[in-house]
Amino acid sequence: MPFPAKFKAGLMVSALSLIAATAVTATGPIETAVSAPERPTSETQWDGKRHPIAVLDFMGLKPGMTVWDHGSGRGYYTAIMSRTVGPDGKVYAHNSNRFWPNIKDTVEPRHKALGNVETFVGNITDFDGHAGEFDMIFIGLLFHHLHYSPETGNGMPESSKAYWAKAMEMLKPGGVIAIVEHQAPDGTPRAESAAWHRTSLQDAITDLTAAGFEYVGSSDALANPDDPQNIPFRDLATGRYSSQRFVAKFRKPS
Numbered sequence: 001m002p003f004p005a006k007f008k009a010g011l012m013v014s015a016l017s018l019i020a021a022t023a024v025t026a027t028g029p030i031e032t033a034v035s036a037p038e039r040p041t042s043e044t045q046w047d048g049k050r051h052p053i054a055v056l057d058f059m060g061l062k063p064g065m066t067v068w069d070h071g072s073g074r075g076y077y078t079a080i081m082s083r084t085v086g087p088d089g090k091v092y093a094h095n096s097n098r099f100w101p102n103i104k105d106t107v108e109p110r111h112k113a114l115g116n117v118e119t120f121v122g123n124i125t126d127f128d129g130h131a132g133e134f135d136m137i138f139i140g141l142l143f144h145h146l147h148y149s150p151e152t153g154n155g156m157p158e159s160s161k162a163y164w165a166k167a168m169e170m171l172k173p174g175g176v177i178a179i180v181e182h183q184a185p186d187g188t189p190r191a192e193s194a195a196w197h198r199t200s201l202q203d204a205i206t207d208l209t210a211a212g213f214e215y216v217g218s219s220d221a222l223a224n225p226d227d228p229q230n231i232p233f234r235d236l237a238t239g240r241y242s243s244q245r246f247v248a249k250f251r252k253p254s
Contacts (some may be wrong), residue, residue: 029063030056033083043076049241052080054221059178059249064088065135068170070124071095071142074107081138082114091117094124125166136176137167141245143181147203148194156207164211168252177213177250179204180222182233182243196232201246208250216249 027035030053061067063086072078072093082091093111095103100121111117120127139146149157167177184193186202193199205215222245227236233243 028057029084029086030061030080033080036079036083039079043079046076046241050076051221052077054219055180055247056080056084058219058221058247059136059138059176061085061136066090066092066133068092068124068134068137069094070137070139071099071145073099074103075110077138077140078117079110079114082117085116087116089116092120092127093117094120094127097122125162127166127170131169132172134170134175135172136178137171138178140180141182143179143204144194144197144199147199147207148190150191154190156210160207161211164208164213168212171252173252174254175252176216177208177252179248179250180245181248183227183229183246185229188230192230196230198229198233198243201248204246204248212253213250214253216251218249219247221247 034047034053061081061084063084065085066089067081067085069078069081069091072095075093078091078093082089085091091114093107095107108119111119146157146160146163149159152158171177181204182196182198184196184198184200186200188198188200190203193203201218209215224238224242224244226238227233227242227244229244236242
């Protein structure tokens with residue numbers, strides 16, 4: 001017995017609704033990593049301000065990649081990237097000799113539990129034996145420590161030239177330098193922007209292209225038009241992770 005037209009139309013609407021719902025709820029590896037139930041509230045509470053899905057999607061993070069997380073700290077991005085790259089990938093979580101003793105007891109067990117994270121403490125220039133292995137070097141909110149020294153003023157610091165040379169060595173052809181940084185207005189003297197713990201996007205482009213990298217582009221995922229950009233980011237009345245931040249992508253030539 002044939003179904004009435006109204007019933008068939010209802011079936012069609014239901015089917016289309018199911019397809020639409022599936023499309024909305026489908027997730028990729030980055031979304032799955034951010035949604036991991038193991039993530040602590042101390043990190044997930046900042047997702048609405050740090051927008052890790054938009055940032056890492058723009059940078060092109062994918063399963064199987066090998067990533068260097070510069071100045072990884074307590075591991076907000078380390079854990080997300082670890083779960084995204086999966087068992088066929090690897091994340092090297094870097095920290096400085098000065099900072100590491102303060103966090104080692106809590107962070108080191110977490111690195112081990114993730115299973116694909118290796119800890120490196122020290123200067124990147126001392127990291128040997130991995131030339132051409134990395135798909136991405138991620139620098140989150142620490143580029144302002146690389147763009148200024150009193151000796152070079154508005155020029156790139158000598159220590160940073162060594163840093164970028166090492167990064168170039170570590171990356172595969174086409175590998176990515178991913179930078180997230182508190183933004184200063186273009187044209188700001190480097191001494192001023194460094195005092196604010198910020199960097200201008202133009203200074204980042206100047207330094208990275210001088211070091212031989214290609215500027216791919218930037219995202220406005222972390223834009224905040226209410227940030228004047230000319231005060232220390234910690235002085236913003238809107239609180240932590242509310243600064244205007246540039247999200248910039250550079251690439252080692254293929």
